[in-house]
Amino acid sequence: MKKIVNRSLAVTILAIGIIAGLLVYITRFFEQGENWALYFPGTGSSVEGSIYDRGGNLLASFNADEQRYSDYASIREACYHVTGDYGGRVGSGLISSFWNGLRHYDIINGVTISEDTSISLTVDSSLNIFAYNLLAGRNGAIMMMNYKTGEILTMASSPSLDPLAEEDEELPEGVFINRCVNATYAPGSVFKLITSAAAIENLDNLDEQRFYCDGDYITSGVLIKCSGEHYNQNFEQALANSCNVAFAQISIQVGQERLIEYAEKYGFLSELNIDYIRTPAGHIMTEYAGDPETAWIGIGQSEDLITPYAMMRYVAAIANGGMLVRPHIIYADTVTASRLIEESTADRLKELMINNVEKGYGSYYTFPDLKIGGKTGTAETGYYIEEDLDEDGDPDSLSNVWFTGFLYDEEHPWAFVAVIEKDLGGGLTTTGVMMNTFLHQAIKSMS
Numbered sequence: 001m002k003k004i005v006n007r008s009l010a011v012t013i014l015a016i017g018i019i020a021g022l023l024v025y026i027t028r029f030f031e032q033g034e035n036w037a038l039y040f041p042g043t044g045s046s047v048e049g050s051i052y053d054r055g056g057n058l059l060a061s062f063n064a065d066e067q068r069y070s071d072y073a074s075i076r077e078a079c080y081h082v083t084g085d086y087g088g089r090v091g092s093g094l095i096s097s098f099w100n101g102l103r104h105y106d107i108i109n110g111v112t113i114s115e116d117t118s119i120s121l122t123v124d125s126s127l128n129i130f131a132y133n134l135l136a137g138r139n140g141a142i143m144m145m146n147y148k149t150g151e152i153l154t155m156a157s158s159p160s161l162d163p164l165a166e167e168d169e170e171l172p173e174g175v176f177i178n179r180c181v182n183a184t185y186a187p188g189s190v191f192k193l194i195t196s197a198a199a200i201e202n203l204d205n206l207d208e209q210r211f212y213c214d215g216d217y218i219t220s221g222v223l224i225k226c227s228g229e230h231y232n233q234n235f236e237q238a239l240a241n242s243c244n245v246a247f248a249q250i251s252i253q254v255g256q257e258r259l260i261e262y263a264e265k266y267g268f269l270s271e272l273n274i275d276y277i278r279t280p281a282g283h284i285m286t287e288y289a290g291d292p293e294t295a296w297i298g299i300g301q302s303e304d305l306i307t308p309y310a311m312m313r314y315v316a317a318i319a320n321g322g323m324l325v326r327p328h329i330i331y332a333d334t335v336t337a338s339r340l341i342e343e344s345t346a347d348r349l350k351e352l353m354i355n356n357v358e359k360g361y362g363s364y365y366t367f368p369d370l371k372i373g374g375k376t377g378t379a380e381t382g383y384y385i386e387e388d389l390d391e392d393g394d395p396d397s398l399s400n401v402w403f404t405g406f407l408y409d410e411e412h413p414w415a416f417v418a419v420i421e422k423d424l425g426g427g428l429t430t431t432g433v434m435m436n437t438f439l440h441q442a443i444k445s446m447s
């Protein structure tokens with residue numbers, strides 16, 4: 001009898017276990033069924049699809065029998081973060097996000113898919129190869145769009161991989177992250193473009209003010225250091241010098257709430273999307289910061305984080321009189337535009353960015369033959385190279401370096417952003433110089 005009781009107990013426990021498991025399964029099925037259905041039934045189904053670049057080069061295609069990529073390794077690698085792969089390892093890759101986006105999923109019938117799944121992209125694969133090679137194995141991103149049409153022309157992220165390569169070696173860290181759209185970085189001084197917009201619209205006497213910089217500024221007992229000594233400057237000169245002493249004072253005058261308001265208004269704190277590609281929201285400190293921290297927020301340090309794409313999108317609107325033509329990567333016949341920035345503010349920022357290059361950067365580096373406006377950024381990472389000491393005997397610090405801007409050239413109305421992680425140089429000397437090379441090549445190849 002005891003044996004039977006034991007057995008029935010065991011059976012009961014087993015039964016409970018199975019039912020519980022089934023319930024969990026059913027619950028998950030209803031919650032996550034859509035995700036389960038995502039990645040390629042592919043072979044065996046009657047569905048077909050292809051992705052082409054703007055020149056008609058095949059980037060990926062699949063049918064009942066096979067899942068293909070480009071025949072060229074250089075295209076596969078440089079465009080890997082655009083296409084992603086059939087396993088969905090790059091979350092924003094178009095192979096998974098686009099084809100999944102087209103699928104109509106319902107719980108009874110499972111997956112159905114619309115018939116025409118061929119798409120043409122606005123990205124130029126040869127420019128992507130050029131950009132990817134310029135990144136030269138460093139962690140970083142180059143992105144460029146046409147601000148008149150909204151077309152994304154380049155979206156390159158490094159490190160990358162060839163989706164057809166054997167993967168017996170260890171993969172580089174973060175290889176599945178598209179750094180153009182899915183990584184957030186401390187913006188450093190490129191954030192001063194947002195602070196500047198808030199200052200232009202809210203400080204009545206902005207252009208009458210003078211900001212004296214001897215390298216240090218102390219507010220509420222906290223030292224804010226500048227990268228140099230800029231002496232007496234007006235607002236325009238302060239931006240061209242990217243002076244922290246001036247922007248600390250400007251940020252405090254604008255105030256934390258307005259800095260948050262402007263970052264929010266321009267999309268930096270929201271999730272954005274480029275067709276089926278979704279980007280994470282950026283971040284700035286919203287709890288009460290006080291003056292010194294507000295200064296750091298407006299300078300682009302503090303807790304500030306933004307995606308390179310959000311910065312390019314903002315600069316595209318600056319270059320286009322404040323109107324943002326919807327950025328897109330899948331070719332579209334007609335595209336809507338909406339106002340992101342007040343026209344007069346955008347025009348002023350545009351002049352300031354052109355002045356940055358002429359007056360601010362011109363003495364160190366010129367961009368020969370380019371009609372260009374820009375802003376550099378060098379954000380401290382807290383990483384150092386211990387063995388490498390600078391003139392003062394301190395270890396060299398590594399920064400995330402930025403260069404963002406636009407060409408004001410009728411034939412090449414392009415906005416761009418470039419970021420390189422943990423670099424020993426600066427926004428101008430590393431990313432600025434790199435983008436000069438890139439833009440010349442782009443003009444040559446797109447003309």
Ligand SMILES: [Zn+2]
Pocket residue numbers: 213214215226227228229230231241242243244245246
């Ligand atoms: Zn300064």
